[in-house]
Amino acid sequence: MNKKAIALMAACAFLLSACQSDEPETKETESVGEETETTSQLSGDYYSAIITDGTYKTSLNRGVTLGLNSTVNLKAFETGLMELSQEHFSPDSYYFQEGQYITTETTNNWLNRVSEDNPDGLNPEDNGKVEPDERNPIYLNSLLEQDYMVQTDDGFKLGGISIGLAMNSVDYYKKVQFGAESETKISQDKLVEEGKKMADKIVQHLRETEGVGDIPIVVGIFEQSTKDNLAGGVYITQAQSDDGSTSLTDWETINQKKVIFPTSGESNELSSFENFKAEIESFFPNLSGVTAEALYTDDQIMNMKVSINTQFYGESEIIAFTQHVSEKASSYLLPNIPIEITIKSINGTEAFLAREAGETQFYTHVFD
Amino acid sequence: MNKKAIALMAACAFLLSACQSDEPETKETESVGEETETTSQLSGDYYSAIITDGTYKTSLNRGVTLGLNSTVNLKAFETGLMELSQEHFSPDSYYFQEGQYITTETTNNWLNRVSEDNPDGLNPEDNGKVEPDERNPIYLNSLLEQDYMVQTDDGFKLGGISIGLAMNSVDYYKKVQFGAESETKISQDKLVEEGKKMADKIVQHLRETEGVGDIPIVVGIFEQSTKDNLAGGVYITQAQSDDGSTSLTDWETINQKKVIFPTSGESNELSSFENFKAEIESFFPNLSGVTAEALYTDDQIMNMKVSINTQFYGESEIIAFTQHVSEKASSYLLPNIPIEITIKSINGTEAFLAREAGETQFYTHVFD
Structure with missing residues (x-):
């Protein structure tokens, strides 16, 4: 995958989250005894999902991603694999289905230590051993399967599988039961090396699984962020197995990172954000937090998600504040990248604003 | 106010909450030593708020509305008064400012019992007395002042005041300290009668307050909903005092109500909602709640806010579910009224969908 493709992918991916829906489009296919339909695509960047008899088919190993370090990791792990899959399985011709080939038992066996x-x-x-540098850490924290289906005259059939491997950069463990939490740090080189070995074993297993055959299998290695990180992790390398091959050879590096403003961030974007933050913070005496998560691909900023936490005393304040944020975001935040802004109080989400790439105005919604 | 105007007002009011922002428009006016600007309007239905030296001026009695029965009442009380004010003070020529004429001390004196x-x-x-039917209940629960400003060559000056009186339909009290909560029910006729008497006293007070003079004063009487009601209250009557008059005479009834589906609701809208609910509930085995609040004016449904609460195991599910909801909402829910749909999990708001009056498609946002 060349750099341009990665950048484009990342830019598109963000669009997923804020979009005017296309005209709803439902395709129905009859197969014996059950009715299969698909959800409408929210945009060309989302996949339509397959619905059977009105019900969404959840993955065989449902719930396994709840073991990740944080909700932001869970979301980044899942949506990241969908984004990565778009390069291999176009949303125009493939439909999404949660993993139906790797069982909970197999997943649990894989995630546990070999013995x-x-x-x-x-x-x-x-x-x-129990010392951080002497013990063998847990490298693989979670595993995700996504199936990409194609429509035929006889219904839907498997067209491709994507596998995400969530690797630990820090393995959290306890030296004794109920003890304090200790940490073994794992270098990125090491987790990639281990992840690639695991990927080969997983592909081999899938090739032997009934129904998989020689369809393309994509594997992405995800480095999950640490527990104290407000940002989720990123996919750092990927490969595709074609023609029934049982190993992965052409691994391609994905140069992405997520940065939290204002604690870190590149100088140019950081100063733009800090100006915005100062304008926002003067509005009320009691604004408790303005932070942002930015995604960089090949050192280019791709999008920004701003979180504003505050104490409100009334709805009039929320409306006026949202108007103010909309105006200051237009003036101070970077143009030409997608931006999402969430305003929260102790009551939950009070308002949100979103602007897509190429737009100058923010879509604004106050929850009243 | 005739019936058409009320219906139009209610329809417009809802638009407030879901709108593409207009081109940001900031007007700056210099007065001695301080810089006054205004927020941009999010839409023609919102007021621009006045910002002085970058700071929003909160009301003198800030926080008093927190004493209402619920957050939905707080929001309905405040936005309801803004909506009602639009008929008297057009957002095109008036600017919003929180109340600067009624102090906390005055408010507290008013809200307490006379003695x-x-x-x-x-x-x-x-x-x-302590028995529900023998004691004198607390009629007035909260009071809200909103100032509507006009721009002159010398800066902004007061152009109108709106006062909201939040009346109890149930007064919650304790017979003994730390005892169980008892309730005195108050009929709508009685709370309107009491509210009108209070309104006259408040207008008299304002006429004697420096700076108010003979500007128009609008008073709306709000019947707050009970603690166990998922819907907020509504304004039930309003009047305007002109030309420095110290009493209110031409009270106009506002025929509005809020209804929670599926526990109540009119037959036609209820069956449409129930079909939608059934389609949504079959999607997952574990959907925990689908409810809606609808606003009726003169027995016409004006808008609908749908809340979906569910347990999610992953982000893919949320995306597919949001697609499904978007499609089923388009097919089953009433056309031609504004609809807002919020999808929540234990992690907070996961996705939201909104459609304005006259549109066929839902704006969709998944928080990832």
Whole structure:
């Protein structure tokens, strides 16, 4: 994947979250005894999902991603794999279905340490050590399967599979039961190396699974962010297995990072954000927090998500504040990138604003 | 106010909450030593608010509306008064400012019972009784002042005042300290009668307040909903005092009500909602609640706010579910009225959809 494609992908991906829906479009296909329909696409960047008998088919290993460090990691892990998949399986011709080939049992075996009782474990054996630098850490934290379906005259059939591997950059563990939490740090080189070995084993398993055959399998390695990080992780490398191959060879690096403003951030974007923040903070005496998460691809800023937390005493304040934020965001924040702004109080989300790439105005909604 | 005007007002009012912002428009006026600007209007239906030296001026009695029965009442009380004010003070030529003429002290005196120590109390004296039907209930729960400003060559000056009186339909009280909560029910006729008497006293007070002079004063009587009601209250009657008059005479009834589906609701709208609900509920096995609040004016449905609460196991589910909701809402919910749909999980707002009157498509946003 060349750099332009990555940048384009990242830019598109963000658009997923803020878009006017296309004309709803439902395709129905009959197969024996059950009725299959698909959800409408919210935009060309989202996949339509397959609905069978009015019900959404959840993955066989549903819930496994809840084991990630944070909700932002969970969301980044799942939507990141969809975004990455778009390059291989176009939303125009592929439909989304949650993973139907890797069971909970297989997932649990893989995520556990390898041992006599668990020969399939992908994480290393317990070497009996408890010191951070002496023990074998857990590299693989979670695993995600997404199926990409194509429509035929006989209904939907599997057209591709994407696998996400969520790797730990920090493995949190306890030296003794109920003890304090300790950490083993894992370098990015090491987690990529381990992830690639695991990916080969997973592809081999899938090739032997009934129904998979020689369809393309995409694997993305995701580095999850640490527990104290407000930003979610990113996918750092990916490869595709074609023609029934049982290993992955052409791994391509994805140069992405997520940055939290104002604690870090590049000079140009940071100063734009700080001006915005200062204008916002003078509005009320009691504004408690203005932060932003920005995604960079190849050192280019791709989008920004701003969170404003505050204490409100009334609805008039919220409306006036939202108007003020809309105006100051237009004046101070970077033009030409998609921006999402959420205003929260103790009661939850009070208002949100969103602007897509190429637009000058913010869509604004006050929850009243 | 004739019926058409009320209906139009209610329809417009809802638009406030979901709108593409107009081109930001900031007007600056210099007065001695301080810089006054205004927020941009989010739409023609919102007022621009006045900002002085970059700071929003909160009301003198800030926080008093927090004493209402619920957050939905607080929001309905404040936005309801803005909506009602639009008929008297056009957002095209008036600017919004929180109340600067009624102090916290005056407000507290008014809200307390009348007594020797508190001759200004608007609530009745304590007659010493504790039984629900024997005691004098607290009629007036909260009071809201909104100032509507006009721009002159010398800066902004007061052009009108709106006063909201939040009346109890149920007065919650305790017979003994730390005891169980008891309730005195108050009929609508009674609370309107009491509210009108209070309104006259408030207008008299304002006419004697420096700076008010003979500008128009609008008073709206709001019947707050009970604690167990998911819907907020509504304004039920209003009057305007002109030319410095110290009493209000031409009270006009506002025929509005808020209805929660599916627990109540008119037959036609209810069956449309129930079809929608059934389609949504089959999507997942674990959907925990689909409800809606609808506003009726003169027995015509004006808008609908749908709340969907559910347990999610992953982001893919949220995206697919939002697509599904968008499609089913277009098919099943009433056309031609504004609709807002919020999808929440334990993590907060996961997605929201909104459609304005006259549109066929929903604006959709998934928070990822």
